[in-house]
Amino acid sequence: MTTPGGEATLTSAAAVDVGAGAAYTAFTADFDIDPAQVPSGAVTPPDDGTLATISLTTFNPEGTVTVTGLDGALCADVDYADDEKAVTGTIAADLP
Known part of the structure; x- marks a missing residue:
């Protein structure tokens, strides 16, 4: 992933569905994602971490x-x- 701070290799991923599959949020990062943060959608990267969040709503x-x-x-x-x-x-x- 290219960011204003440079290149980051994303090595971790997690996702959560919301509303019985009506919406999805995917996270990918260059740090280990804390599984306890995923259900709330509040994944917090460390100061030196890179996190990409993709939110999709589907019907x-x-x-x-x-x-x-x-x-x-x-x-x-x-x-x-x-x-x-x-x-x-x-x-x-x-x-x-």
Whole structure:
């Protein structure tokens, strides 16, 4: 992962679902994630740690979200469809 502070190799991951699968939060980090912090969604990195958090809200989920880049923006390819709607394309969100 590229951050304003440099490169970080993310070696740990955890995730939690909220609302019986209506929303998901994924965490990946360059430190060991404390499993006790994951259910609350309040994973706190150490002062020298790097943490990436990806939050997704889904309804009737059928599809994929693939993170394709982190360099000034979080980029993800989305392929989602259900009986009422479909989303296909790329999302890019600037990182502060």
